[in-house]
Amino acid sequence: MNRTEKNPYAQKPWLDQYDLFVSRSLLYPDLNISQILERSAREFPQRTCLCYEGQELTYQQVSQASDNLAKWLVFLGIHAGDRVGLIFPNSPQYVIAFFAVLKVGAIVVAMNPFYKEPEFLRIIQECDIHCVLCMDELLPILLEMADKFPIECVIVSGKDDFKKTGVDRQINRELLDDHDIADVTLPIDFMRCLRQNIQNISLDYSFSPNNPAIYQYSGGTTGIPKPAIGLHRNIVANTIQFMNWCDLQVAEEVFLAAIPLYHVYGMVLGMVLGIRLAAKIVLIENARDIDALLRAIVDQQVTFFPGVPNNYATIIRNPAVREGKYDLKSVKACISGSAPLHPQIKMEFEKLTGGKLVEGYGLSEAPTATHCNPLFGDPRPGSFGLPLPDVECKIVDIEKENVLMPVGESGELLIRGPQVMAGYYQQVQETAITLKDGWLHTGDIVRMDEQGFFYFIDRKKDVIKVGGFQVWPKEIEDVLLSVPGIRGAAVAGIPTRMGEEKVVAWLVLEEGITITKTTIREHCRRSLVAYKIPKEIYFIQEIPRTSVGKMLRRELVKMYKEKRL
The missing domain is CATH 3.40.50.980 (Rossmann fold)
Known part of the structure; x- marks a missing residue:
């Protein structure tokens, strides 16, 4: 067996799954970000750039x-x-x-x-x-x-x-x-x-496009916030990738910028991409104001809406939307990021709008995304998609990074591509840990199927060690979310006096629902081995999340240790 056959990632099986209009490789202009605005202003001076509060x-x-x-x-x-x-x-x-x-x-x-x-x-x-x-x-x-x-x-x-x-x-x-x-x-x-x-x-x-443009704070592989250095060329490259991926047209699109622009996700896909396309960008200050968000989509005829799963879930559950009081058919494409997108949300949102809602994957160290599902391909439930054009990927053993994992087996995701950061500002050791030979060590545990679709397992730093076994919180959370009446679930490991960890779960119930802990554990026993079943279960009102919807397990652990639960 030759070297290529031993390395399924070198064959890039994902390229065959691209939509027909997506290029396998792209040309990236030698521009800095400020030149993007100047070009759009020169070519479309009277076109609306920003729409805000009327x-x-x-x-x-x-x-x-x-x-x-x-x-x-x-x-x-x-x-x-x-x-x-x-x-x-x-x-x-x-x-x-x-x-x-x-x-x-x-x-x-x-x-x-x-x-x-x-x-x-x-x-x-x-x-x-x-x-x-x-x-x-x-x-x-x-x-x-x-x-x-x-x-x-x-x-x-x-x-x-x-x-x-x-x-x-x-x-x-x-x-x-x-x-x-x-x-x-x-x-x-x-x-x-x-x-x-x-x-x-x-x-x-x-x-030069090789100059730093942003310092974006990220927890990285260690969980300690650090400023990731995003170069102008990193961000410009990612905008070119998504222009191509979503088949977006210059001077024709209307963007809904509801995710925070101070986060790299909103900054790149909500703002810089829109500026590059000379799109009208509709600014939403508070995405939780669902009525304002819906009015903006209707009044401005929004065509592109990057967001987080909760944005789309809130829309499809809104009584006025269900009664047909909002016509959302202008929406053509939506990218969902920061957290897994439930297949039911995708299906209902696409039925409601007639547009496409696909899940992507990204991180501050590669501003902003490296993977996305194709708009028109067959849905792959649970997958965060394919590597974008010119993005290389491989999955390695979490203990031995020089060992490649076979197709279908999980390991740490490594990425190399034009959007990968230059390093962390004044953090030489952290940079050396995260960037090796041009490969970005994401700290995310994933697997790849034979067609090149990638699936998120969990964060490497969130692994729970029980009796010598590695337990991934997301696996348990998925089982808990399959219990009727449970709306949200978070799982984390809590240190014990014996030097190990115990599995603890925090659950959010649907309004008006009562479920016993015994019923929940019985459900878990049908899907999980004994050491994965939560030892303790707590019911809470909401799961703490970041401004872009990422779960904050560490906050729950902190609350537990401070006996606030």
Whole structure:
């Protein structure tokens, strides 16, 4: 048997499963991200770029606004390579600030607006952030920390700045040639920066695509948050891959940006991809406001909607939707990520909209995705799809990384491709653990079938060790979710006095349902060996999740140890 025959991944069986319109390999333009906005603004200046709370901004307006803000950043001393913090919800402020930072060659460090002071402080200190742009409601928190971080300037925006009438007047008013900017005080007003064009400062968008664009925090393989370095070329490559994968058309699409733009998933698929396509991007600040989300789909005739499973589940369960009060037939394609997509949700959503809903897979270390199911292929329940064009994959033994796993057997997923990060900022050891010979060690346990579809098993770091056996939480969670009346399930290992771990489960029941723990364990016995059956079961109201729907098992373990359950 030759080497290729021993390596089923080298044969790339997934290529034969691509939709007919998808290329097996792609050409990637030698562009940085700021040049993407400039090209769309040049070719489609009057096309709507952003739609937010009834207000619209054209590509020309967004380009001009980000230019003006970029010049202010230069005036304030921000240079290429500096780190700039963005703390905004989904809003025009975020989009404009994101591109302004990149236009000066600086690096975006996006943060969740709901973080607490210690979380902000750690990121600001670790990344040596020089400037922060945020909503004014966060200013007291920043001022409270002022003596602990190196920030030199703060630019703030009011929450309603882009909800007021007269947005056109604010951005397109006559540019001031002889304005006085010597009276700068901190904090600086965001809208003032957009209105004033500093004439004696010029911008050069032609810096290398190999420069860092973002530092995106990720738990990586160890679970300790670290800033992953995403290069301009990484993000540009991923947008090209998805343009091709979803057969999206330039200047024709309407994107619904409901997932947080401060997360790499929303940043790339909700925003940068939309800008590359000169799409109208409909910004949703609160995806939990289901009525606003549904109205946006209908009113704006949304065609592309990246999201998380809960977004789609909430839509199909909505009484008004079930009664036919919302026509969602404009939706053509949806990508679901961050958590497994239940086949029933996919089936019902596609029936409701007539569009396609497919599951993908990604991580901050490969901003943002590496796998996706084909739009028109036969459904593969439980699969997160095929490697995207130019993505190489292999599955290795979790203990011996030089040993390849046969088709159908599980191991750690390794990835190599144009979207793989450059490493972790100032974390040499963590980078060496995660990136080896160009291969990204994901820390995810998966398997591949004979056709090249990949299936998620669990996180390597979440494995539970019971009596010398390895137990994967997701396997148990899937069994628990098959019990009628259980809406949510989370499983984790809790250390015992004997130095091992016990399996503990947390369950969310459907409203009005009562199930005994005895009934649950009896159900588990029909599907699981004895050591996998939960030793303890707790009923809770909701399972803690990240802003993009990923389960936070560690929070449940923390609550257990603190005896809050």
